[in-house]
Amino acid sequence: MKQYAIRRILQIIPTIIGVSIVLFGVFAMAPGNFVDSKQTISDARKAELKEKFGLDKPVHERYFIWAKNTIQGDLGMSTQHQQPVTTVMNRYMWNSFIIAAIVLVLSWTIAIFVGVYSAIRQYSFFDGIITFLVFALMSLPSFFIGLLAIKFFAVDMKWAPVGGMYTTGSNATGMAKVWDLVQHMWLPVSVLTALSVGGLTRYFRTSMLEVVRQDYIRTARAKGVKPSTVIFKHALRNALLPAITLLGMEIPALFSGAMITEQVFNWPGIGKINLAALQSRDYFLLMGFTMFLAALTLVGNFVSDMLYRIADPRVRMK
Template identity: 55%
Template sequence: MRQYLIRRFLQLIPTLVGISLVIFLIFALAPGDAISSNLDPHMSAERKAELRAQMHLDQPKYVQYYYWAKGIVHGDLGESFYYKKSVSSVMKDYIPNSFKLALTSLVLGVLIAVPIGIVSATKQYSGFDSFFTVFALIGISMPSFFFGLLLIKFLAVDLRVLPVSGMETPGSSFTGFAKFLDQTKHMLLPLTVLTLGSVGSWMRYTRSSMLEVIRQDYIRTARAKGLKEKVVIYKHALRNALIPVITLLGFSIPGLFSGAVLTETIFNWPGIGPVQINAVNGRDYYLLMGTNMLLALLTLVGNLVADVAYALVDPRIRLK
């Protein structure tokens, strides 16, 4: 196991270098830059040239990449021209808010969807299965922005039981548990939107995986031995059925930090999603490259976590 982990971590280095080259070239070859998009039109040409020299935008692309990569090696992701501070500071300010919302949605989605998927598979074509199949299809098909606007209309505007947007009550000075309750109240609407979609996806994956597993020969053998149905399902079938679910969990790790762009924008949640939209509009490429490199790293780490979890769930899998 240790040698496997060391080898996989060493493989991350050239992979990240290749990803960084692709990300840099995509943004470097895009038309415009932060200087031309955000500067005062009355600024002198000398000042514009000075700023471009400071950001190395007057240099060839490979020189720009050298300075950017050199900064990353030293822990410097560059300066955000839009937010007037370092990229690390911007990410530090906004990513925790997205992480809080996404992690809560992920935990709720898994806790709700996996048991429902298991029961739906064991009771295929029953009323329970039909109801939650329709529920899952609605959750998957309904656009998040439309569902979010409906919740705002009925719960925030008409009934006024929940706040419309934001993360905290404006002008409030809550501390401790009162602050937690206030943030929870603001989180309920965007959390409902994200959880509905995730429950549908997780439930369908769990159901499909369980249906495939419970038709295997070893499951029929376990039943023929006289084992209780709960033992057959939750001890023998569930471990193998969880392998596709673990794969999804691994791919969900980057989503915890990337933010839900539409949902966060609709509910004015101060997460990294709207920040990336502002960065795109403002040609703030250093910020975009920093967030995309973080997501690339998390994607690779998520794959590694999924591979390790395979071995923990299925004893037939050995990591060498």
């Protein structure tokens, strides 16, 4: 296990270097930059800004400067916010993390129980209803569901604020501030959970159907083991093994934010900030955050591999 972990860590190093080269090359080939997009400044000022941000240097030289600074923890200066990229990310990323963490727990919990029950009641009325709802949720765009939720629950019923993270001008502290946050948060959390639970339910249902047809499940039933024990102790444990890989991919999703949903609900998350950075060509912020997500993706894959070897003895023996 130790040798495998070391080997996987060593494999991450050339991978992250390759990702950084591709990432920087893509942004370098993008037409224009934030300096050229400014039509109100003189050519002399544009040349000065390009020299300041290193945009007048060759691409390979700019890459090595950027890579060196990135290794030292300096992701550059956000031209839109006029602050270091790390400061901007730290300010908005945790707002997205709050919602993403709650959505992760809710969607996985609902998907596991609904998917398992749908699998053991295959072709039943409940299974048909779940299948219909799952495909309906998977087919509807996030902005449509978000706007529909705002229309019914915020505008018509007034059960939640229309948008934002806190009430504008509020000076609440302590539990009053927490309650204000909960009131603003439950609607986007509900929308994102509904969008996430559909695909996960199908995934767990399919995985459970494959397991319950295995010989050891038939043997356990033939020996008189209680149905609940067969399902939740033997079948579910093995059905969840493939989900370890899926769970590892959730690590970058916790920090990436929901771009469209955050825009619809005016939630100050990192997804909304990245959309604004794309529109203003704030490439330093885009490159820094994309590189951060790439590193998290590699870490998630590494964690998944380790957990899979721990959970499944057959993989560990190989």
